[in-house]
Amino acid sequence: xxxxxxxxxxxxxxxxxxxxxxxxxxxxxxxxxxxxxxxxxxxxxxxxxxxxxxxxxxxxxxxxxxxxxxxxxxxxxxxxxxxxxxxxxxxxxxxxxxxxxxxxxxxxxxxxxxxxxxxxxxxxxxxxxxxxxxxxxxxxxxxxxxxxxxxxxxxxxxx
Ligand SMILES: [Zn+2]
Numbered sequence: 759x760x761x762x763x764x765x766x767x768x769x770x771x772x773x774x775x776x777x778x779x780x781x782x783x784x785x786x787x788x789x790x791x792x793x794x795x796x797x798x799x800x801x802x803x804x805x806x807x808x809x810x811x812x813x814x815x816x817x818x819x820x821x822x823x824x825x826x827x828x829x830x831x832x833x834x835x836x837x838x839x840x841x842x843x844x845x846x847x848x849x850x851x852x853x854x855x856x857x858x859x860x861x862x863x864x865x866x867x868x869x870x871x872x873x874x875x876x877x878x879x880x881x882x883x884x885x886x887x888x889x890x891x892x893x894x895x896x897x898x899x900x901x902x903x904x905x906x907x908x909x910x911x912x913x914x915x916x917x
Contacts (some may be wrong), residue, residue: 763790767797771804847901854894865890 770787773779779787791798866887873883 764794764797767791767794768800769798771801775804775808847898851894851898854898858891858894862891 768789769789770779770783774784791801816889868889869883869887872878873880873886
């Protein structure tokens with residue numbers, strides 16, 4: 759079959775749904791769709807796509823492209839705003855780790871001193887030293903968890 763016929767059919771399929779076509783064109787299109795499964799499928803897909811789009815709370819076709827673009831930009835901006843905070847969290851983690859290692863001997867001595875002065879068994883102040891180490895990790899874990907919960911909450915919200 760002539761390619762021009764399919765092109766014409768495709769054009770009419772779109773035109774029919776947007777601005778309408780004449781009776782002659784409608785008859786021609788119906789006849790072509792009857793004998794051309796490819797174009798019939800295009801017509802079907804167009805109908806299905808428009809039906810799906812009509813379910814969205816947007817005016818079609820005007821505004822759709824702008825709205826989609828706007829949402830993508832908004833999302834990109836959101837990600838950009840979130841990025842530095844996450845980087846800061848990583849820097850804080852690394853710094854607290856490094857400080858923890860640097861301070862470990864002093865902290866150990868402080869716990870040892872306190873343990874001896876308070877008459878605590880060695881195991882108790884050693885455990886205290888161990889717990890001291892987990893504090894920054896616990897704080898970082900709590901921050902990450904809260905951030906994730908907030909994100910999950912945001913994503914649940916219909917927009
Ligand atoms: Zn065709």
